[in-house]
Amino acid sequence: MNQEQKEREAACCSNDRLSQEIPVQTGCCDTRDRSRETTESHPDSSVLEYRVDGMDCPSCAATIEKSLKKTDGIQSVEVHYATGKMAVGADDAAVHDAIPKQVRKLGFEAAPLQEGKSRETYNVQGMDCGTCAMTIEKHLSSLPDVQDVQVHFSTGKMQIEHVSHPDTIRKEVKKAGFDASLDRGTREHSQEEKKKIRISTTTLSGIFLMLGFAGSFTALPGFLVTVLYAAAVVTGGFKPAKAAFYALKSGSLDMNVLMASAAIGAALIGEWFEGAMVVWLFALGTTLQNRSMERTRASIRSLMDLAPPEAVVLEGGKQVRKAVEEVGIGDVLIVKPGEKIPLDGEVINGSSSVNQAPITGESLPVDKQEGSTVYAGTVNENGSLEIKVTTLAEDTTIAGIIHLVEEAQEKKAPTEAFIDRFAAVYTPVVFALAVSVMVLPPLFGFGTWGEWLYKGLALLVVACPCALVISTPVAIVSAIGNAAKNGVLIKGGTFLEKAGRIEAMAFDKTGTLTEGKPNVIEATALHGSEEGLLAAARTIEEHSTHPIALAVTAYAEERGIPAENGSHFQTMAGKGAAASIDGIDYFAGSPAWFQEMDVFLQEAGQRMQTLQEDGSTLVVVGTRSRVLGIIAVRDTIRAHTAQSIQALKQTGLPETAMLTGDNRGTAKRIAEEAGVDRSFDELLPADKVTAVRALQQEGKRVAMVGDGINDAPALASADLGIAMGGAGTDTAMETADIVLMADNLEQLPRTIRLSRKALAIIKQNIWFSLLTKAAALVLIFPGFLTLWMAVLSDTGAALLVILNSMRLLRTQ
Template sequence: MSQMENEKQTACCSSNKQSSIIPVSTPDSSVDGGTKESSSMLEYKVDGMDCPSCAATIEKALKKKEGVQSVQVHYATGKMTVGAEYDSVYDDIPKHVRKLGFDTEPLEKDKHKETYKVEGMDCGSCAKTIEKHISSVPDVQDVQVNFSTGKMQIHHSTSPENIMQEVQKAGFDASLDNGSKDAEKENTQKKPLSTTTLSGIFLMFGFAGSFTALPAFLITALYAAAIAAGGYKPAKSAFYAVKTGSLDMNVLMASAAIGATLIGEWFEGAMVVWLFALGNTLQNRSMERTRTSIRNLMALAPDEAVVLSGGQQVRKAVEEVGVGDVLVVKPGQKIPLDGEVVTGSSSINQAPITGESLPVDKREGHTVYAGTINESGSLEIKVTKLVQDTTIAGIIHLVEEAQEKKAPTEAFIDRFAAVYTPIVFALAVSVMIFPPLLGPGAWGGWLYKGLALLVVACPCALVISTPVAIVSAIGNAAKSGVLIKGGTFLEKAGVIESIAFDKTGTLTEGKPKVAEVLALHGSEEELITAARTIEEHSTHPIAQAVTAYAAKRGIPAKQGSHFQSVAGKGAKASIDHVEYFAGSPAWFQEMGVSLEENAGQHIQTMQEEGSTLVVVGTRSHVLGIIAVRDTIRDMTVQSIQALKKAGISETAMLTGDNRGTAKRIAEKTGVDRSFDELLPADKVSAVHSLQREGKRVAMVGDGINDAPALASADLGIAMGGAGTDTAMETADIVLMADNLEQLPRTIRLSRKALSIIKQNIWFSLLTKAAALVLIFPGFLTLWMAVLSDTGAALLVILNSMRLLKS
């Protein structure tokens, strides 16, 4: 792979990681007037760069800004380091970068950074209106509004009340998002505004009155009341949109409604306003269901915990429980916080966290997670993480971050909409002015067609076609124990053709187990007894595998003495005054102890199957042979078959085993091909080899040892994320369970998401094209244009919501 491709892969892996600010010290100096220069450089995360030239563009633009001393933008890591003459310059950097078409924020955790929930946004253009308006507030350093999640991230030095007032000025409602369940309950209890209903009542009376003897002025007054009731909020939002230079849906609809009244089409104007308000209400309710799909994860963990205190069981709010406290969790109850079992044993349903279909047995020393369900025995659990640091809290945080990141398709559509809307707006104005001036047709008819074009100019359905589908899919995956770290990786997963698996710990258990026992002299029990007596004093993984095998079968050890480990060979001990050995076949050959003739064939067969052999015997004869090897996971074969059914054309295994062993494991797991005798660094070369064959490759590993290969692949997938924070930070997709059970489902979900996104885009474009064609012959009325726009947006949302239940 070329250096540029390597950089691109690294960027994909690193641009979505959270890092701490790294101050780079520079010599202190002063300028005239005694104002001290900035003594450090600030590091920023930059999103949206798709090639190194983007980095060069940002560098050149920022170097021209007053007060900026140095700029270094690293495309490979998605980071930017800025050195400024004064500290105040840093506050304006995000605004300058956003003008260039990229998103950036300081990696420093700013104490003034807050998150707000914003209600009333109908599409991405509303988010841009809020962004532009809030950016004009002097005390705001940076603001980002995400329509998909309904949230606003803001750096400011004023009060939250002022921020909420400014959002209200723009025609929307905002509330501080503190992540609490109480806040969620309050939001669900809020009643929607009744302006839509009021507008509909006035419209209905006006329309009914047109069939009676009601005076014309009274009918007009009813239509005017319908326009005023339903159009107040859109008109307010339109005012601030125009003020900040935005051309959003509210501007277009308000213009259409006002234009309709000016040419005497009061019914059309009232119908436009009411349909627009009704469509927004339905869209908001549908979007809220999508946005709350991930918030429902918060309800998994209980609000209270039973804590052992002074021998008594005391009920406390989870926020009051500290690390080290001991909880009591009875059968059938949910575990309130992450912790370690100190007393008891039970089966735990971990499906809410990992997506595993079967309960997992837990006993003393095992880790348990908040939100999982204790199915059988009573447990005492020592808390290891506070409520804000639990695994479920980490999942929610990572998923919400992922939902806010734009996918390539979404970014392209936003750029398309930014060009499409002004062009159609200009066309609408031209239709209103030039045809009447040039002669054909009256002013009224062309003004009406121009107003219909204004409505068609709004690309609402197109703009939301991608983000709603991505939010739905990522939320659905999270509920099944899969973290997809952004729309980019969701799209990549949908087009993956080949998947490479690390063998150890991914396809196999990663822990050696006794696979076969061959007794040559005496019984199998005598062989295991001698082996356990020697090996239980060793910490070697193979020795522990033998000891565990004996313990599971209730075979005890004998009284031994003179225990000794021999590096590279094995271990020995005296049993009943006889020296016994447990080690490699080569060790016994060195001692001149011959194996039986028929044992040689067994040894060769077991070694070809990838077993490590433990020969047990004395200096005069061999008791038998114990074969220890890494066993294939129960879910591996089933998962590989399911991946092929999901459309994966090729699977590969990467292993350090010899060719014969690798071939046999590949055959047993159902993997199509294997790369054997690999050193850790060779895994990257194997991934590149698959890519050179023209395949889009995903790499599946544990997220730690396989980090280089995960970064080199088109898509990095780590498994076992519930056990390690590192795995959750390393890869593009994280399987929280320590098996491949959810991987086929993730591939299917990603492909369905891509299919739905394509459906949404084509439906939106065809609806707009049909509307444009029908306007000029006069078939499309103004209210029909509104209905086609809001209806298309609603259908796109509903289509995307199918991903919530896939």
């Protein structure tokens, strides 16, 4: 591969966090193209592709490449972080066999990609408990054509690597009692769900139960009543029984096994009404739970509906309506007032205000003009815009957000992992206890077999930890989905929990609390008028690209003060700029420069000292003989900063701190304006890590908030890293645990409130689930809890846990 090709590949593969997260299958990053290219370069070598797990940054890929290239027998190595793939050209098969072991020594995992193997994502319907996901995983893992499978109950998705046909996978999932469909994108899944017609066996079972119950109070023969109850059991229990069979086959004790056992046991001891009631209540509860969970899972899918399915494209001077999937990079879109922007792009003509709330959560529209970036799903409010498309439909910012959020929802929080471990012990223990209750008391002459068998069956129902297992993931899915719809990416349940426990929050100053660019705060004329001072300053500074010069020019332009006719423009590095106006040399620069020219500054000495102590940079404007005036420039606090800090304190956050490299005077002023409790000043970038650790040594859980560019070490050192400006800063998406998509702190207090409420709801769910189980266990032995009441307590508790968690979807 020549140098030009390598540079082109590097440019393509290092775009941003979103492109790194979404596997690239086409274009210059396609490993198949590179494999072909490598084979042509080394005709005697065989090329194999590997999937590499564990790479969390492009430097990992570079490490693997450098190491393998030093190995004898390896002709070429191409590792692609964006796709998680590696193409290796080697002399013989023995060299290929040793590659996974060598990669493992470097701290990563590599597995050969088999010919025909594919990794697909399926949407799974019907899961209402974590054990359902476990049953599907175990069943599919036993199939020889399946290499890897992961089922996520919280998002209702399954990732599977296999060499069989998708229809085979769907059939196997169907055997386990669930429905699966290939995930073709969020919008397609949403439409598919709307079109799906479900045949309700729950309703049919309920009708048979009602007829049997009514018949028991009439002259209807007893055997007919039993037949009606049996029909209720069969219609409502067929699917759970089928699922129970495959659960047992795969060695899983899920809720279907427990409920099916209870229903069959009730029938065996002649309690047909109890068995029918168990089946119907279980089916009803499952249906309600499924619908509630689908609403929760759909909270993030609704984001995709924000982007319109069609776009108006300008072709040959005509406006042509196309599906967004057919629009290519470089095409020009026409977006009229009131319309949604269909794809990410750059404004090339027109100006307008755009409501970016779906992406960034900003409360106010943002002005857009030529050169501005716009995002799919945002709303054009007034002017007509021509937009050049910069990303395809599947790679838009909003599509990337959905992808990252769904990944985050699949990551287990510490509390969830603990509950799963607890449930894995609890279920078999209570199952064993139920069997003991059925057998031991009557065996030793304590009561009848029927009596203890009934109590054991009730214990089987109580053994199902459904409400407990879903107490955490449903709350986390709801909270992360809510945050995403308001412009905040929380990268997993772990970070949601951490945010709820934060005791101190440290802020980088420049670009976080402040604008990060100089602004004129004062213009003082010593001789002549302020207009004359600003006119001279604008004339000199208009030809400079220095940030301070740009600030002075913008200040004069805002006030409608035009530049004068100047000539002989020049810039003096470290001093300032100069120009000739009406044949006289004028200067705009530092006070030290005028002192070098022996220009008298004493009349402004006191004011200059006050401004400098206040953290301002001074621009002196004058000639070789006198000073016209002084312009004070400094970084100003952001519009939302003080309000956001105050709102944070109202959430109960004990302490806020500011980290800055500025002097103590400047730091004190910004801290007072922002309302932070304390400041660490005169810090080098490395010192910010020390400041974060100092807060941690005081016994506090610390969050660090920065722009994600030069704050990466401090973000990594803190207990929780929060970056802002994710919609425009790639680094923010990579380094932080939580990303504020807007370039301000407006959504930060809401995020902390949401996290704390999520923690409170998780605790409520756990305690409610445990107390419900404890109460059921206590009431079984005196005979107060009937079998159908045990089912009602279990399914009812699970449903209440889901509904309680769904409150997080509406938290403001």
